[in-house]
Amino acid sequence: MELWQKTEDELGALGLPPPFWAFAWAGGQALARYILDHPDITRGKTVLDFASGSGLVAIAAMMAGATHCRAVDIDPFALEAGRLNATLNDVAVDFENDDITAGPAPEADVVFCGDVFYDKHMADGIIAFIDRILIRGTPVFIGDPGRSYLPKDRLEHIATYSVPVVGALEDAEVKKSSVYRFLPLR
Numbered sequence: 249m250e251l252w253q254k255t256e257d258e259l260g261a262l263g264l265p266p267p268f269w270a271f272a273w274a275g276g277q278a279l280a281r282y283i284l285d286h287p288d289i290t291r292g293k294t295v296l297d298f299a300s301g302s303g304l305v306a307i308a309a310m311m312a313g314a315t316h317c318r319a320v321d322i323d324p325f326a327l328e329a330g331r332l333n334a335t336l337n338d339v340a341v342d343f344e345n346d347d348i349t350a351g352p353a354p355e356a357d358v359v360f361c362g363d364v365f366y367d368k369h370m371a372d373g374i375i376a377f378i379d380r381i382l383i384r385g386t387p388v389f390i391g392d393p394g395r396s397y398l399p400k401d402r403l404e405h406i407a408t409y410s411v412p413v414v415g416a417l418e419d420a421e422v423k424k425s426s427v428y429r430f431l432p433l434r
Contacts, residue, residue, distance in 0.1 A: 272304050274425035275391030276362035277411040280308035282389070282427040283360075285407075287312035289389075293357035296320065298348070298364070303330025303341060305360045305391070310339035318356070320344045349373050353380040361430075362391035371397035382432045393425040403428035 272280075283290055283305065291313035297306035300319035309317045319341050321327050327343040334341045348354060350373075359381055365371045378388050389406070392398050408426045 271302075272411075273301065273363040274393040274411050274423045275364075275395075276301060276304045277391070278393075278407070278409045278425035278427050279305045279360050279362050279389060279391035281409050281411070282391075282407050283308040283312050290314040290358060294318075294355070296354050296356035296359045297341075298359060298361045300330055300343070301326050301362070303327075303333045303343070305362055306330065306341045306343075307334055307337045307339055309360070310334075310341060311337065317341045318344060318354070320346055320348055320354075322347050349377040353377075353384050353386070356381075356386055359386055359388045360391070361388065363393075363395070364390075365392055365398040366395045368397050371399070375399055375402070378430050379433060382430065388430040390428040390430055391425060392428070393423050402431050402433075404431055 289312070290309040293314055295306070295309040295314045295317040297303070297309065297317060297319040300306055300321045301323075303319050306317045306319035319327070319330055321330070321343075322345065324345045327345050330341065330343050334343075359378075361374065361378070364374050381388055390398075390403060406427045406429055408424055410422050411425050412422055
Protein backbone atom coordinates (compact mmCIF):
# COMPACT_ATOMS: atom_id res chain seq x y z
CA MET A 249 0.00 0.00 0.00
CA GLU A 250 1.33 3.44 -0.92
CA LEU A 251 2.33 5.62 2.03
CA TRP A 252 0.02 8.39 0.77
CA GLN A 253 -3.03 6.10 0.74
CA LYS A 254 -2.25 4.68 4.17
CA THR A 255 -1.85 8.18 5.60
CA GLU A 256 -5.03 9.41 3.91
CA ASP A 257 -6.98 6.40 5.21
CA GLU A 258 -5.74 6.87 8.77
CA LEU A 259 -6.42 10.62 8.75
CA GLY A 260 -9.86 10.02 7.22
CA ALA A 261 -10.71 7.65 10.06
CA LEU A 262 -9.91 10.50 12.46
CA GLY A 263 -12.01 12.97 10.46
CA LEU A 264 -8.93 14.89 9.27
CA PRO A 265 -8.22 16.16 5.74
CA PRO A 266 -5.75 14.42 3.39
CA PRO A 267 -2.11 15.55 3.83
CA PHE A 268 -1.87 17.74 0.72
CA TRP A 269 0.99 19.56 2.45
CA ALA A 270 3.14 16.41 2.58
CA PHE A 271 4.89 17.04 -0.74
CA ALA A 272 5.72 19.84 -3.14
CA TRP A 273 3.01 20.24 -5.79
CA ALA A 274 4.10 20.97 -9.36
CA GLY A 275 2.87 24.58 -9.45
CA GLY A 276 4.61 25.46 -6.20
CA GLN A 277 7.83 23.89 -7.43
CA ALA A 278 7.69 25.96 -10.62
CA LEU A 279 7.06 29.17 -8.66
CA ALA A 280 9.90 28.43 -6.23
CA ARG A 281 12.30 27.69 -9.09
CA TYR A 282 11.28 30.88 -10.89
CA ILE A 283 11.76 32.97 -7.74
CA LEU A 284 15.21 31.52 -7.10
CA ASP A 285 16.19 32.01 -10.77
CA HIS A 286 14.82 35.60 -10.78
CA PRO A 287 15.40 36.96 -7.25
CA ASP A 288 14.58 40.55 -8.28
CA ILE A 289 10.91 39.53 -8.29
CA THR A 290 11.00 39.34 -4.46
CA ARG A 291 14.23 41.02 -3.33
CA GLY A 292 13.41 43.85 -0.91
CA LYS A 293 9.66 43.22 -1.20
CA THR A 294 6.81 42.01 0.97
CA VAL A 295 5.34 38.76 -0.32
CA LEU A 296 2.07 36.88 0.11
CA ASP A 297 2.23 33.13 -0.53
CA PHE A 298 -1.46 32.25 -0.92
CA ALA A 299 -2.42 28.58 -0.38
CA SER A 300 1.09 28.09 0.93
CA GLY A 301 0.90 24.38 1.73
CA SER A 302 4.27 23.29 3.10
CA GLY A 303 5.76 26.76 2.60
CA LEU A 304 7.99 26.04 -0.41
CA VAL A 305 7.22 29.29 -2.25
CA ALA A 306 7.45 31.41 0.91
CA ILE A 307 10.83 29.87 1.73
CA ALA A 308 12.11 30.52 -1.80
CA ALA A 309 10.93 34.14 -1.58
CA MET A 310 12.82 34.69 1.67
CA MET A 311 15.92 32.96 0.31
CA ALA A 312 15.74 35.28 -2.71
CA GLY A 313 15.76 38.37 -0.48
CA ALA A 314 12.15 39.24 0.37
CA THR A 315 11.94 41.49 3.41
CA HIS A 316 8.80 39.79 4.71
CA CYS A 317 6.61 36.88 3.67
CA ARG A 318 3.12 36.03 4.85
CA ALA A 319 2.17 32.43 4.05
CA VAL A 320 -1.57 31.74 4.25
CA ASP A 321 -3.37 28.40 4.07
CA ILE A 322 -6.67 26.99 5.32
CA ASP A 323 -5.02 23.77 6.56
CA PRO A 324 -3.40 24.11 10.01
CA PHE A 325 -1.35 20.95 9.41
CA ALA A 326 0.10 22.48 6.25
CA LEU A 327 1.10 25.56 8.20
CA GLU A 328 2.83 23.49 10.85
CA ALA A 329 4.75 21.69 8.09
CA GLY A 330 5.60 25.11 6.65
CA ARG A 331 6.90 26.34 9.99
CA LEU A 332 9.12 23.28 10.29
CA ASN A 333 10.37 23.71 6.72
CA ALA A 334 11.11 27.41 7.28
CA THR A 335 13.07 26.57 10.43
CA LEU A 336 15.03 23.86 8.60
CA ASN A 337 15.85 26.39 5.88
CA ASP A 338 16.75 29.11 8.40
CA VAL A 339 14.24 31.69 7.14
CA ALA A 340 11.54 33.65 8.97
CA VAL A 341 8.04 33.41 7.50
CA ASP A 342 4.76 34.50 9.10
CA PHE A 343 2.31 31.60 8.75
CA GLU A 344 -1.42 32.26 9.03
CA ASN A 345 -4.36 29.83 9.13
CA ASP A 346 -7.16 31.70 7.37
CA ASP A 347 -9.38 31.83 4.31
CA ILE A 348 -8.62 35.34 3.08
CA THR A 349 -10.43 35.04 -0.26
CA ALA A 350 -13.61 36.81 0.89
CA GLY A 351 -11.86 39.76 2.50
CA PRO A 352 -10.17 42.85 1.14
CA ALA A 353 -7.05 42.62 -0.99
CA PRO A 354 -4.08 41.89 1.28
CA GLU A 355 -1.12 44.22 1.64
CA ALA A 356 1.84 42.86 -0.33
CA ASP A 357 4.24 43.93 -3.06
CA VAL A 358 3.84 40.63 -4.90
CA VAL A 359 1.50 37.63 -4.55
CA PHE A 360 2.14 33.98 -5.46
CA CYS A 361 -0.53 31.28 -5.86
CA GLY A 362 0.44 27.68 -6.60
CA ASP A 363 -1.86 24.85 -7.62
CA VAL A 364 -5.16 26.55 -6.79
CA PHE A 365 -7.25 25.92 -9.93
CA TYR A 366 -8.29 22.28 -9.50
CA ASP A 367 -11.93 22.88 -8.45
CA LYS A 368 -14.42 25.16 -10.24
CA HIS A 369 -16.08 26.66 -7.16
CA MET A 370 -12.72 27.33 -5.54
CA ALA A 371 -11.27 28.73 -8.78
CA ASP A 372 -14.15 31.19 -9.17
CA GLY A 373 -13.61 32.54 -5.66
CA ILE A 374 -9.86 32.78 -6.12
CA ILE A 375 -10.22 34.65 -9.42
CA ALA A 376 -12.46 37.24 -7.70
CA PHE A 377 -9.88 37.50 -4.89
CA ILE A 378 -7.04 37.96 -7.39
CA ASP A 379 -9.02 40.65 -9.23
CA ARG A 380 -9.22 42.65 -5.97
CA ILE A 381 -5.45 42.32 -5.61
CA LEU A 382 -4.82 43.40 -9.22
CA ILE A 383 -6.96 46.54 -8.75
CA ARG A 384 -4.36 47.66 -6.19
CA GLY A 385 -1.64 47.25 -8.82
CA THR A 386 -0.04 44.27 -7.08
CA PRO A 387 1.36 41.63 -9.45
CA VAL A 388 0.06 38.08 -9.00
CA PHE A 389 2.03 35.05 -10.21
CA ILE A 390 0.47 31.62 -10.68
CA GLY A 391 2.22 28.24 -10.69
CA ASP A 392 0.20 25.49 -12.35
CA PRO A 393 0.74 22.33 -14.42
CA GLY A 394 -2.43 22.92 -16.46
CA ARG A 395 -5.18 21.96 -14.06
CA SER A 396 -8.78 21.88 -15.27
CA TYR A 397 -9.95 25.31 -14.11
CA LEU A 398 -6.81 27.32 -14.89
CA PRO A 399 -8.12 30.62 -16.40
CA LYS A 400 -5.80 30.54 -19.42
CA ASP A 401 -7.40 33.61 -21.02
CA ARG A 402 -6.27 35.69 -18.01
CA LEU A 403 -2.65 34.52 -17.94
CA GLU A 404 0.63 35.61 -19.47
CA HIS A 405 3.02 32.65 -19.74
CA ILE A 406 6.43 33.36 -18.22
CA ALA A 407 8.29 30.05 -17.82
CA THR A 408 7.89 26.28 -17.89
CA TYR A 409 9.83 23.76 -15.81
CA SER A 410 9.94 19.97 -15.64
CA VAL A 411 9.49 19.09 -11.98
CA PRO A 412 9.42 15.80 -10.07
CA VAL A 413 6.02 14.82 -8.69
CA VAL A 414 4.55 11.96 -6.69
CA GLY A 415 3.59 9.41 -9.34
CA ALA A 416 0.87 7.86 -7.18
CA LEU A 417 -0.96 11.21 -7.06
CA GLU A 418 -0.17 12.62 -10.48
CA ASP A 419 -0.17 10.98 -13.88
CA ALA A 420 3.65 10.86 -14.18
CA GLU A 421 6.89 11.00 -12.19
CA VAL A 422 7.90 14.28 -13.87
CA LYS A 423 5.44 16.95 -14.90
CA LYS A 424 5.71 20.19 -16.84
CA SER A 425 4.52 23.11 -14.77
CA SER A 426 4.34 26.74 -15.77
CA VAL A 427 4.59 30.14 -14.15
CA TYR A 428 2.14 32.80 -15.29
CA ARG A 429 1.44 36.41 -14.54
CA PHE A 430 -2.28 36.92 -13.87
CA LEU A 431 -3.68 39.67 -16.10
CA PRO A 432 -6.25 42.28 -15.05
CA LEU A 433 -9.71 42.30 -16.60
CA ARG A 434 -9.80 44.29 -19.83
